[in-house]
Amino acid sequence: MSIVLLGGSPAAVSGSGRLLQHIGDLLAQRGHRVGAIAVRDLPPRALLHADLSDRAIADACNLVAEAEAIVVATPVYKASYSGILKTFLDLLPQHGLEGKLLLPVATGGSQSHMLALDYALRPVLAALSAKHVLTSIYATPEQMAWSDEHGLSLAPTIATRVNYGVCEMSAALTAQHRRSAQTERRRPAIAPRQMAQQQSA
Template identity: 50%
Template sequence: MSTIVVLSGSPSAVSRTAALCAHLADRLGSLGHEVRTVHVRDLPAEALLSADTGHPRIAEVVGLIGEADGVLVASPVYKAAYSGLLKTLLDLLPQFAFTGKVVLPIVTGGSPAHVLAIDYALRPVLTSLGADHVVPGWFVLDRHIVLRDDGATLEPDAATPLYRVADAFAHAVDARRPLARAS
């Protein structure tokens, strides 16, 4: 069984990005993966801002990522890039924290004008962290994510292509796992 870590980079307590992460975590779990979700906003701010990698909660997240076969990194778009909160976590990870891993970037935003945040802001950082394979990411418009008391639903026109991307990611994790274990 492959392990996937979902990093939710939204700073908001009520978040479409976080709801989308939960939705995708359920889907990846139903495909046979063990999924662990990390809401970066729940990590201690002082430890994040001071890059205290010795803090138990930060060390736990670094350990989860180290043991994972795949990482889904999700963020809302702010100022044409991913969230500063997510940036603080990515900045304190070891230089090659994503080596041997398949990574899926997911970005949410209010306008299609922000779709390039995946390739121009997030992907270079994921690559610099040593990701062996960054699969094509996906941008989801906020209005396509419907928040409900029991989670989120997606409008069908948004769900179908997102599920194709998530399923391709799951397949890439499964295919990559034996290679990563052998090295």
């Protein structure tokens, strides 16, 4: 899976979840493969007991392991990110985000804790060895309107931030794919030692 949307809200109807889905839709429109993990949908007992033998938990961890990029969204709870998000991140191996591109997203009740992603979540992503953490996106309810008919509409400042984040992630992934394709093309079809053996045979 190229990109994983990791949703960290315990709420069934979730502002951060809607913003996350919107970002995922924009990335999919740019041709990226997008999958999703909603932590609230994982089996609670297995999650709390860090039971990696549970199928759903193992599948979610594998999805993260296979992802090139992760958009991680959380509500602000008590001036930090949500507890269920941390519970899931604690299941990942020590360097579980190594080589991955991360885009942190949060919604909060007001602007008071708009730095929560930067002072609370960012160090955790760094501790998990994330390769590159893009500029965070933070929105309040006043900046996001929802209608069943039209879906999510964002205040211009947030829409601009979202587009910037999507472009940054998309460009970085495309450049990464191009580099891998070039390396693949330069690699000889057979290994040099195998080639020498064939010549001497």
